[in-house]
Amino acid sequence: GNSVTQMEGPVTLSEEAFLTINCTYTATGYPSLFWYVQYPGEGLQLLLKATKADDKGSNKGFEATYRKETTSFHLEKGSVQVSDSAVYFCALGSGNTGKLIFGQGTTLQVKP
Amino acid sequence: EADIYQTPRYLVIGTGKKITLECSQTMGHDKMYWYQQDPGMELHLIHYSYGVNSTEKGDLSSESTVSRIRTEHFPLTLESARPSHTSQYLCASSDRGFNNSPLHFGNGTRLTVT
Numbered sequence: 384g385n386s387v388t389q390m391e392g393p394v395t396l397s398e399e400a401f402l403t404i405n406c407t408y409t410a411t412g413y414p415s416l417f418w419y420v421q422y423p424g425e426g427l428q429l430l431l432k433a434t435k436a437d438d439k440g441s442n443k444g445f446e447a448t449y450r451k452e453t454t455s456f457h458l459e460k461g462s463v464q465v466s467d468s469a470v471y472f473c474a475l476g477s478g479n480t481g482k483l484i485f486g487q488g489t490t491l492q493v494k495p
Numbered sequence: 496e497a498d499i500y501q502t503p504r505y506l507v508i509g510t511g512k513k514i515t516l517e518c519s520q521t522m523g524h525d526k527m528y529w530y531q532q533d534p535g536m537e538l539h540l541i542h543y544s545y546g547v548n549s550t551e552k553g554d555l556s557s558e559s560t561v562s563r564i565r566t567e568h569f570p571l572t573l574e575s576a577r578p579s580h581t582s583q584y585l586c587a588s589s590d591r592g593f594n595n596s597p598l599h600f601g602n603g604t605r606l607t608v609t
Contacts, residue, residue: 417597421536426499426585426600470536481526481589482543482553483598488536 385410387475389486396463396493404458404489406447406473414477416440416449416456421470421488430458430471463493498522501586501601508576509609516571516604518586525590527569528598531555532583544569576608 390405408416415434419427431440436451445460456473473486499520508514520527529542530553540553544563558580559573569588573580583605587598 419598424602426501426587426602427538427598428600429597432597472538481528481591481598482540484554485530485538488538490536 385414385475385477385484387473387484387486389471389473389489392470392488392490394489394491396491398465398493398495399462400493402458402460402463402467402491404471404473404491406456406458406486408454408456408473408475410454410475410477412477414475416447417474417476417483418445418447418456418458419472419474419485421472423469427472463491465493465495467491468493499586499588499599499601501584501604503604504602505605505607507607507609510575510577512576514573514576514606516584516586516606518569518571518601519567520569520588520599521567522588522590522599523566524588524599525566526588527563528587528589529553529559529561529569529571530585530587531557532585532603534582538585542571576606578608580606581608582606 386409417432418430420430421427431442433440433449439448470488474483476483502517525546527544530538539555541557542561585603586601
């Protein structure tokens, strides 16, 4: 079946450091891939998405490229801020049901 | 701004009580979902609905039940709460398939059963 695996956290970085959060997936067919972010005490918000191979999603300085050959969708940001501290979820969806399969989440802590 | 509302935000209740977690959205979305988020932050789909009078079980078995009598309302009910039900419950909605419309999440209800 379909699944998503994220790197374990927490990830602790200093402000302005480079961020990578790894995400790999297993799926049949041609899934869409997403990154969601959850700030403390809130629900999840869509951060970016990619719907086909080689697509690059980007938002708020974050980027991720849909790599079919490596079944990966790693999240990157060139210079993190304290306000980026949150839990990040990689997710996969297939078909048109709206049902998503989430990774286990990676906590990011950015220190001043 | 939140267009999907969950109440209560926090609920502490004793074992055996019946509870209903409310979820409403003002976007006219057909699809609605309930996710359970465990302390390790993993999310598991427990119920979903594609429209009025449509409800389905999700990937994770749950003793809760849902109803969808109105498009905007998707409440979740536990007939007899137990400590194992302690978790955060997130409601979400979407307009069409997610390729065209993302999931919109509420802020969640954190349930503690003592």
